Amino acid sequence: MCIDCGCAPTDHHHHHDAPHSHEEHTVQRRKTISIEEDILAKNNRLAAANRTLFADKGIFTLNLVSSPGSGKTSLLEMTLSALKNEISFAVLEGDQQTANDADRIAATGVPVHQINTGAGCHLDAHMVGHGLEHFNLDAVQMLMIENVGNLVCPAAFDLGEDFKVSLLSVTEGEDKPLKYPQMFRASEIMLINKIDLLPYVRFDIARCREYAERVHPGIKIFEVSCYSGEGLDEWYAWLGEQVSAKGLMVRSKG
Amino acid sequence: MHELGITQSIVEIALRTATGQAATIIHSVTLEVGALAGVVPDALLFCYEACSKETLLEGSRLIIEEIPARARCRDCATDYPLVDLLTCCPACGSAASDLLCGEDLRIKEMEID
Ligand SMILES: Nc1nc2c(ncn2[C@@H]2O[C@H](COP(=O)(O)OP(=O)(O)OP(=O)(O)O)[C@@H](O)[C@H]2O)c(=O)[nH]1
Ligand SMILES: [Zn+2]
Ligand SMILES: [Zn+2]
Ligand SMILES: [Zn+2]
Ligand SMILES: [Zn+2]
Numbered sequence: 001m002c003i004d005c006g007c008a009p010t011d012h013h014h015h016h017d018a019p020h021s022h023e024e025h026t027v028q029r030r031k032t033i034s035i036e037e038d039i040l041a042k043n044n045r046l047a048a049a050n051r052t053l054f055a056d057k058g059i060f061t062l063n064l065v066s067s068p069g070s071g072k073t074s075l076l077e078m079t080l081s082a083l084k085n086e087i088s089f090a091v092l093e094g095d096q097q098t099a100n101d102a103d104r105i106a107a108t109g110v111p112v113h114q115i116n117t118g119a120g121c122h123l124d125a126h127m128v129g130h131g132l133e134h135f136n137l138d139a140v141q142m143l144m145i146e147n148v149g150n151l152v153c154p155a156a157f158d159l160g161e162d163f164k165v166s167l168l169s170v171t172e173g174e175d176k177p178l179k180y181p182q183m184f185r186a187s188e189i190m191l192i193n194k195i196d197l198l199p200y201v202r203f204d205i206a207r208c209r210e211y212a213e214r215v216h217p218g219i220k221i222f223e224v225s226c227y228s229g230e231g232l233d234e235w236y237a238w239l240g241e242q243v244s245a246k247g248l249m250v251r252s253k254g
Numbered sequence: 255m256h257e258l259g260i261t262q263s264i265v266e267i268a269l270r271t272a273t274g275q276a277a278t279i280i281h282s283v284t285l286e287v288g289a290l291a292g293v294v295p296d297a298l299l300f301c302y303e304a305c306s307k308e309t310l311l312e313g314s315r316l317i318i319e320e321i322p323a324r325a326r327c328r329d330c331a332t333d334y335p336l337v338d339l340l341t342c343c344p345a346c347g348s349a350a351s352d353l354l355c356g357e358d359l360r361i362k363e364m365e366i367d
Contacts, residue, residue, distance in 0.1 A: 029367045033365075035267070035268075036363075037360065040359055124259070156256060157256070182339070
């Protein structure tokens with residue numbers, strides 16, 4: 001092809017349908033335009049809109065992330081059952097297929113909306129924004145978002161939440177924070193779940209804490225079991241503090 | 255595989271820009287990708303070929319420029335390059351740091367006719 005003008009053949013897909021003389025070729029017309037546009041800008045803009053809405057309404061929002069099966073839905077079931085009389089919740093459930101998790105949440109009596117992402121491996125801010133249309137937000141104090149079970153992709157997408165919360169169960173190995181540092185770096189809180197299984201698996205909690213601290217200095221860690229209920233009181237107390245702090249911020253705004 | 259969604263955004267932005275410039279040919283699109291942006295360049299290239307099919311971008315080249323990551327130590331304020339998120343401060347050994355750059359994910363420029 002046009003070896004003499006220096007453009008690679010792959011550059012030329014549409015180029016040579018029409019005959020042209022070499023003078024008018026790309027050397028003259030080809031130009032570089034600067035764009036400098038953030039690829040995640042659209043998601044970040046929509047996340048900012050969600051965040052503003054949560055701030056206006058005084059809604060404390062958590063984005064739960066983990067590998068599949070580490071216990072996000074179980075944690076929600078326990079938390080909602082324990083606190084639903086004190087805190088008014090809403091839940092957004094992200095799953096690739098099925099409404100199984102949403103059905104489990106609905107059984108607790110808390111308003112829930114299911115978002116099926118299909119082939120998508122994470123929720124994005126646009127999906128969450130539309131998901132919110134299904135709730136009366138004036139009546140909501142705390143929103144829980146269960147992200148798609150996936151330790152990689154959800155780390156990159158801000159949904160407008162106050163905090164990401166990573167769950168890690170003791171059957172997964174204590175080195176998860178090192179293997180998926182992006183996710184644990186993005187999370188302010190980590191829950192180590194299924195501690196009822198500690199007698200049966202080799203999992204070094206102290207080392208897991210140390211790894212998490214290495215990728216995220218100051219990360220807040222809870223050790224819990226959604227099966228025996230161990231450790232959950234501390235989690236509930238922390239949630240209560242966060243919800244009232246966020247509610248107060250709105251009231252003081254007048 | 256959120257590279258697919260990211261690639262769709264790239265294609266969207268590139269096509270919008272091309273229309274604005276009344277471009278007839280797109281030769282290349284250049285991205286700046288931080289070492290810690292959490293995307294796999296090969297996956298982007300793979301998705302790009304699929305997403306650009308039957309658009310003005312078909313056949314254009316996706317050029318990926320990697321931006322190295324740097325951090326500043328929270329304890330002694332040293333700036334240092336991060337190989338990964340586990341790199342500690344070379345001056346004092348502290349792991350506590352703030353990222354200065356390396357999470358970038360940006361379309362830098364396009365070459366068009
Ligand atoms: N032993 C034990 N099992 C648990 C605990 N928490 C959850 N499980 C079990 O782990 C399995 C997965 O729990 P889920 O709550 O569905 O996990 P999930 O994170 O919502 O899963 P996905 O939505 O598929 O990503 C279920 O069989 C739970 O009963 C726990 O603390 N201890
Ligand atoms: Zn679940
Ligand atoms: Zn929309
Ligand atoms: Zn993905
Ligand atoms: Zn230092």
